[in-house]
Amino acid sequence: MSDHKQHSPAIGIDLGTTNSLAAVVRNGRPVALAGEHGAIVPSIISFMNNNFLVGIPARQAMIDNPDHTVYSVKRLMGKSARDLDGDRERLPFTIAADSRGLASVKIDDRILSPVELSAAILREVKRQAENALGITINRAVITVPAYFDDAQRQATRDAGKIAGLEVLRIINEPTAASLAYGLDKRDRGNVVVYDLGGGTFDISILRLEKGIFEVLATAGDTHLGGDDFDTEIIKYVTQKGTENGLPTDQVSPRIRALLKREAENAKMALSDWSETTIRVPTAGNLSIALTREKFEALIMPLVEQTLSYCRRALVDAKLTIADIDEVILVGGSTRIPLVRRRVEAFFGQPAHCDLGPDEVVALGAAVQADILTGGRDDLLLLDVTPLSLGIETLGGVMNPLIYRNGKIPAVAKEVFTTYVDGQTAVAIRVYQGEREMVADNRSLGSFDLTGIAPQSAGVPRIEVTFLLDADGILRVSARDIRSGLEQDITVRPSYGLTKDEVNQMVRESFVHAKDDIDRRLFIELSNEARTVIGATRKAFDIVSHFKTGEKEDIIDAIAELETALKGNDPQRLREKLDDLNDATADLAVRMANGAIASALKEKSVDEANKLVG
Amino acid sequence: MSRNDRPPATPTTDARHLCWACHEETGEGPFCRSCVKIQPIDQLGGYFELFGTVPTYAVDIAVLRDKFYELSRRLHPDFYAGNSEPEKELARNNSAYLNAAFRTLVDPIRRAEYLLSTRAGGYASNPTPPQDLFEEILEIGELLVESDLSADDCGKLAQAGTVFRDRQDAWLASLTDLFSRLLAGDMAIRTEIEARLNNIKYLRTILSRIDRRVNDAA
Numbered sequence: 001m002s003d004h005k006q007h008s009p010a011i012g013i014d015l016g017t018t019n020s021l022a023a024v025v026r027n028g029r030p031v032a033l034a035g036e037h038g039a040i041v042p043s044i045i046s047f048m049n050n051n052f053l054v055g056i057p058a059r060q061a062m063i064d065n066p067d068h069t070v071y072s073v074k075r076l077m078g079k080s081a082r083d084l085d086g087d088r089e090r091l092p093f094t095i096a097a098d099s100r101g102l103a104s105v106k107i108d109d110r111i112l113s114p115v116e117l118s119a120a121i122l123r124e125v126k127r128q129a130e131n132a133l134g135i136t137i138n139r140a141v142i143t144v145p146a147y148f149d150d151a152q153r154q155a156t157r158d159a160g161k162i163a164g165l166e167v168l169r170i171i172n173e174p175t176a177a178s179l180a181y182g183l184d185k186r187d188r189g190n191v192v193v194y195d196l197g198g199g200t201f202d203i204s205i206l207r208l209e210k211g212i213f214e215v216l217a218t219a220g221d222t223h224l225g226g227d228d229f230d231t232e233i234i235k236y237v238t239q240k241g242t243e244n245g246l247p248t249d250q251v252s253p254r255i256r257a258l259l260k261r262e263a264e265n266a267k268m269a270l271s272d273w274s275e276t277t278i279r280v281p282t283a284g285n286l287s288i289a290l291t292r293e294k295f296e297a298l299i300m301p302l303v304e305q306t307l308s309y310c311r312r313a314l315v316d317a318k319l320t321i322a323d324i325d326e327v328i329l330v331g332g333s334t335r336i337p338l339v340r341r342r343v344e345a346f347f348g349q350p351a352h353c354d355l356g357p358d359e360v361v362a363l364g365a366a367v368q369a370d371i372l373t374g375g376r377d378d379l380l381l382l383d384v385t386p387l388s389l390g391i392e393t394l395g396g397v398m399n400p401l402i403y404r405n406g407k408i409p410a411v412a413k414e415v416f417t418t419y420v421d422g423q424t425a426v427a428i429r430v431y432q433g434e435r436e437m438v439a440d441n442r443s444l445g446s447f448d449l450t451g452i453a454p455q456s457a458g459v460p461r462i463e464v465t466f467l468l469d470a471d472g473i474l475r476v477s478a479r480d481i482r483s484g485l486e487q488d489i490t491v492r493p494s495y496g497l498t499k500d501e502v503n504q505m506v507r508e509s510f511v512h513a514k515d516d517i518d519r520r521l522f523i524e525l526s527n528e529a530r531t532v533i534g535a536t537r538k539a540f541d542i543v544s545h546f547k548t549g550e551k552e553d554i555i556d557a558i559a560e561l562e563t564a565l566k567g568n569d570p571q572r573l574r575e576k577l578d579d580l581n582d583a584t585a586d587l588a589v590r591m592a593n594g595a596i597a598s599a600l601k602e603k604s605v606d607e608a609n610k611l612v613g
Numbered sequence: 614m615s616r617n618d619r620p621p622a623t624p625t626t627d628a629r630h631l632c633w634a635c636h637e638e639t640g641e642g643p644f645c646r647s648c649v650k651i652q653p654i655d656q657l658g659g660y661f662e663l664f665g666t667v668p669t670y671a672v673d674i675a676v677l678r679d680k681f682y683e684l685s686r687r688l689h690p691d692f693y694a695g696n697s698e699p700e701k702e703l704a705r706n707n708s709a710y711l712n713a714a715f716r717t718l719v720d721p722i723r724r725a726e727y728l729l730s731t732r733a734g735g736y737a738s739n740p741t742p743p744q745d746l747f748e749e750i751l752e753i754g755e756l757l758v759e760s761d762l763s764a765d766d767c768g769k770l771a772q773a774g775t776v777f778r779d780r781q782d783a784w785l786a787s788l789t790d791l792f793s794r795l796l797a798g799d800m801a802i803r804t805e806i807e808a809r810l811n812n813i814k815y816l817r818t819i820l821s822r823i824d825r826r827v828n829d830a831a
Contacts, residue, residue, distance in 0.1 A: 168694060212682045311828050372694040380689055406716065409690065411709035469705055470690050 010139035010168055010373045011129050012176070012365025013122065015156065016043055017074040017199030017225060018332065019358065020121050022129040022140075023366035025375060030180060030363035035128030040358065043121050044071045047107050052510070054124035066092040066257035068107055072227055073121070075199050076103040076114035077159075078151030078495045090231055092253035092260070102495060112510070115159045115497060119511045122163035136523050139166045141369040143361050145200040146172035147220030147386045149432050150444050151495035153473050158502045162509050168372045170471040173197070174204035175215055175383050176364030177330040180355055182208050183367060183379070189325030190216075194343050194351065195361075196306060197331035199225040203310050205317040205324075214382045217316035217405045219309040224302060226267070226333040232298040233263040233278070233290065240288045241280045255281055270295050271335050296338045303339055307346050316405050321347055329353040330360055383408055385468050387432040389444075398431055398438045401466055410468045415461055415481065422454040428464060430474065445493040447476045452487070462487050521570040529561055529577050536584055539591060550587065557583040630656050633699065643688065643707070651700055654688065654707045659731060660714035668732055670725065670792035672718060681715045721785045722817065725810050728792060733803050740815040741808070746780065749773055750819065757822050767830050774823040781816045784809055 011022045011033070019040045022033045032039040037056040046053045046061035046069040053061060062069045070093050076084060081097030081104070088095050096106040104111045122142070130137050142165075144156050153170050160167035174193035182191070188208050195202040202220035206213055237259065258281040269276040270292045280286040314320065329351045333339060344351050355363065370376055385408050390400035401412035416426050426449040433441025452460050461481040468474055478487035491498070497505070536554060557580040564576040629638055632645040632652060640646035643654045654663060661668045664680050686692075688711055693704035717723045729736035742750050753773045756766050788809065794802050 169691075210682070212685070214682075308828075315824055315828060371691055374695055377686075377692060380686060380691060382685060382689070407712040409705050409709040410712055411706065467705065467709055470708070 008135050008137055008139075009133070010141065010369035011126075011137055012362050012367070012369045013125055013140050013142045014173070014176075014362035014365060015074065015118060015122060015125075015142055015144075015159075016361075017072050017197055017227065018043055019198070020125050021359065021362045022125045023359070023362040024129065024133065025366050025370040028376070030183075030366040030370075032359050032362060033129045033132040035131060041121065041125050041128060042071075043073060044069060045073070045117055045120050046070070052120065054120055062257050063254070063261065066253040067094070069093065069257070070105050070107070070112075070117055072199055073105075073114045073117045075223065075227070076105070077118065077155040078149065078153075079103040079114075080495060090234065090256065090260075092256040110510075113497070113505075115155050115502075116162060116505060116509050116511060118156065118159035119162035119505075119509060122159055122165065123511055126163060126165060130523055134523070135527060136520055138164070139168050139369070139373070141169045141171055141365045141372065142167055143173045143176045143365045144170055145195075145197075145220060145222055146174050146202040146204055146218040147200065147222050148172075148472070149222075149387055149442050150389075150472070150474050151442070151493065152222065153471060154493065154496045157471065157473065158497055158505075161502060162505050162511055169368060170473070171365060171368050171381065172202070172204065172215075172218070172383055172472075173361045174202045174218070174330060175206070175213065175381055176362075176368065177328060177355075177360045178204070178206050178208070178213055178364065179367045179379065179381060180360045180364035181328050182213060184355060185352070186326055187211070190319060190323050192310070192324050192327045192347065193330055194306070194310070194327060194334065195220075195330040196333040196339060197225050198333070199223070199227050201225060201306050201309065203306070203313045205313050205319065211378045212380050212382065215384045215407075216319065217313045218384055218386050219313040219316070220386065221305070221309065224305065225331075226264075228302055229267055229299045229333065229336070230260060230263040232302070233266055233295065234259050236290070236294070236298055237263070237278050237280060237288050241286055244286055266290055267295070267336070271337060292337075299336075299338065303342050306339075307342060310343075310346060324349070327351040330357050332358060383470070383472070385410060385472055387442075388434055389430065389432050389466065389468065389474065390438075390441075392429045392431065392438045396438050398433070398436055398441055402468055404434060408468050408472055409470055412466045414464050414466070416449065416464055417458050417462070418452065418455070418460050419457055421457050423457065423460075424452045424454055425450045426452065426462070428476075430466070430476075443494040444474065445491060445496070448490040448492065449478050450488045450490060452480075518568070518570050522568055522573060525570055525573045525577060526565055529565055529573060529580075532577065532580060532584075533558055533561065536580070539584070539587060543587065543591060547586070550583075554580070554583045554587070633703075651688075651693070651703050651707065653703060655710050660718055660727060663711065663714050664718060668728060668796060670728060670796075671789045672724065674719060677715065677718055681711070681719075684711055721788070722810070722813060725788055725792070725806070728796075729803070729806065729810070733795060733800065733806075736807065736810075738814065739811050740818060741811040742815050743780070743812040746777070746816075749776065753819065753823065757819075757826060762826065762830055767827060770823050771827055774820060774827070777816050777820055777823070781813055781820065784813050 009024050011024045013022045014020060020043050021039045021041060023030050024033055041055040042059045044055065044058040044062065046058035046065055048065065048068060058069060075087060080101050081095060084095050084103050094106040096104050096111055098104045098111050098113060104113050105117060126137055140160060142156055142160050144153055157167050157170055174195045177195065178191060178193050186208065191206045191208055193204045200220065200222045201224040202218065204218040205216045207216055262278045266276045266278050275289060275291045278288045278290055280288060324347055327343065327347045327349060329340065334353060334357050340351060367379065368381065371379055384405045385402060386404060388400045388404045389402040390398045393399040401414060402410045416428065418426060428447045430444040430447060431438045431441040432444055435441050449462055462478050463481050464476060464478045466474060466476055476489060478489050480487050536558060561576040561580050564573045630652065631637065632639045632648060632650060634650040635645060635648040637645065637647035639652050643652055644650065645652055657663050664677060688704065688707045690701065690704040690708055693701050717727045726736050753770065756762065756770055759766065788806065791802055791806050795806060
């Protein structure tokens with residue numbers, strides 16, 4: 001059974017702000033993997049006592065148990081607690097800072113990192129995929145917004161690792177969508193992917209030709225999405241409520257959670273209806289009317305902002321609107337009629353979402369997983385980095401080494417030396433962003449060159465290589481130019497976990513409840529069980545002579561094993577599998593002898609038995 | 614700390630390289646001719662050599678792109694995901710080098726800089742405002758720092774943008790001839806190329822700032 005690990009397919013996972021799902025390539029086509037509640041796993045985790053729920057069951061708990069139910073975790077990835085000051089107000093759960101100031105969620109006395117929380121979601125998606133496929137899954141491609149920075153990508157990667165997945169690649173959501181779309185609908189021309197999801201916005205412009213998907217430019221905002229539309233509705237309703245005597249000083253987590261749900265429902269209703277009513281969950285049970293017109297006025301500035309990113313991406317791609325052959329809509333928020341209308345007006349052509357804006361990203365990720373595991377080599381995605389990467393120079397000025405919209409992998413080399421006699425270490429601070437001063441950009445971390453042989457100032461010459469890999473994640477290496485030897489380098493991420501911290505989480509995270517281990521064991525055993533049952537049935541066709549009661553015993557053992565297969569107890573499955581193996585042991589020996597005997601026609605059965613023995 | 618962003622290529626076409634895996638001579642392509650393992654492509658001589666052309670300023674962008682796609686299909690890390698760690702690392706580095714090469718050759722300014730640094734002993738970038746456009750540049754400079762622009766100002770910016778862009782394009786076109794003389798051995802032409810390139814680079818910076826202002830105002 002050990003070799004089925006290599007044969008198990010790699011899946012594609014769309015880890016969304018609001019919803020997540022997995023897909024796999026079957027017979028050359030990507031398909032979404034549905035669980036007991038459908039393919040979509042809401043990205044919600046709810047804690048109770050010592051247990052937690054993920055997905056649909058957790059969604060029910062949002063109202064009953066609001067301060068123990070976490071959603072929109074993706075917004076916390078790779079952020080400090082201070083970055084999230086603006087979100088604190090509207091979230092019913094508590095955002096806290098961990099010991100290093102990174103954004104975390106506080107549930108009772110526990111501090112949970114967004115990486116672990118995302119791992120819990122991934123774990124559930126993985127479980128669902130395993131149930132759908134009937135095999136264990138070890139490898140995945142996970143998607144992120146194109147505009148995610150290094151820290152956010154690393155955090156996603158780490159979450160995959162904690163969830164027990166080898167992350168083959170982090171790919172950008174709009175490019176993943178283009179891959180699924182290009183496979184199905186169009187294989188050449190300039191394509192715009194407009195991706196407005198629950199929490200993030202991306203625009204990518206691609207050139208498609210002969211199976212190559214070349215990203216020309218990307219732009220976006222990792223803090224602009226459907227969540228913000230909900231917030232606009234909640235602000236409006238709260239304001240209306242206050243005018244009608246709703247006390248504002250005490251908006252409990254429960255009311256906040258109810259309002260969030262009401263806002264989501266209203267938003268969706270307004271895609272089909274011109275007016276809806278929002279119930280404000282207070283003693284008075286206030287009802288407030290919201291027209292589509294009013295809703296559109298509330299979100300118009302945000303929608304216009306997405307168009308200004310489109311403009312920037314066009315400039316960066318060196319294209320004009322006339323060059324665009326197709327516009328694809330991705331993400332649930334593109335269902336909003338205003339969004340669609342504005343995008344179509346901007347690009348002067350109808351926009352398409354034939355593949356379903358919710359699934360297309362996961363489907364594309366599955367295609368990429370297929371490519372990376374050797375399933376096909378006719379398609380190739382050439383992606384870019386959304387942000388310039390640079391180092392700090394004198395006066396806090398940003399010195400860019402790799403420019404935004406540069407193709408990845410991308411490399412830059414830089415020579416460093418010492419300032420002081422006998423200096424043995426040099427710290428290099430790396431940033432991402434487009435602003436002139438490093439203080440206005442995102443600090444990625446410090447890379448410390450250590451173990452430099454003490455020499456006069458300026459004598460050591462150390463060449464540092466900054467390489468952005470195909471995941472958009474930075475790898476730094478250093479070499480002493482004179483000796484040619486690798487130079488030691490220590491990485492201190494500003495907004496991420498160190499290797500040790502990740503490894504500790506892999507071992508100790510709450511995500512690894514016992515039932516996960518049981519589940520994995522069960523799946524492995526169930527594979528073995530199915531194989532043995534199949535082989536035994538085949539033997540029945542070949543063998544005609546049985547000992548008294550032997551065949552009946554075997555049939556009973558198969559029936560019991562099949563019953564165990566329908567349950568979820570690996571212990572019981574093991575027992576029943578052993579029983580079947582015992583019942584067929586004698587038959588197996590006879591078959592092996594027979595096979596050898598017929599192969600060695602000239603020899604006597606006795607000799608053949610000796611050979612076997 | 615010193616800056617070193619010159620392209621790493623020094624022409625070494627006649628150098629012989631031994632394969633990292635089988636230690637035989639690799640031959641000329643990106644794959645070892647003995648064991649067919651991927652080799653570092655930065656030892657193939659330079660960007661033009663990688664793209665299979667002689668060094669020239671007059672490149673055909675469509676041909677470059679086709680070649681870039683073809684090379685990407687052979688070198689991209691996606692196709693080495695199941696290989697050994699050294700091969701994966703090589704694929705990463707090779708792909709990064711290929712991307713840098715394409716980015717350089719496809720852009721008329723970077724291509725000029727690359728030719729100067731690899732074929733004419735180096736190039737020190739020093740963007741300089743073109744003498745005859747001095748007045749216009751001054752006027753635009755004031756508009757560029759203006760906090761809110763009137764529609765009239767925006768029109769002026771856009772108009773100046775057109776003038777500068779026409780000039781930039783004309784100068785870029787003139788580089789083809791200048792470079793063919795340089796590459797034919799006329800080293801005296803080097804100073805003229807450098808001065809023109811510095812003017813072009815200045816215009817490009819101004820143009821990108823104009824574009825940004827006009828875009829923001831739209």
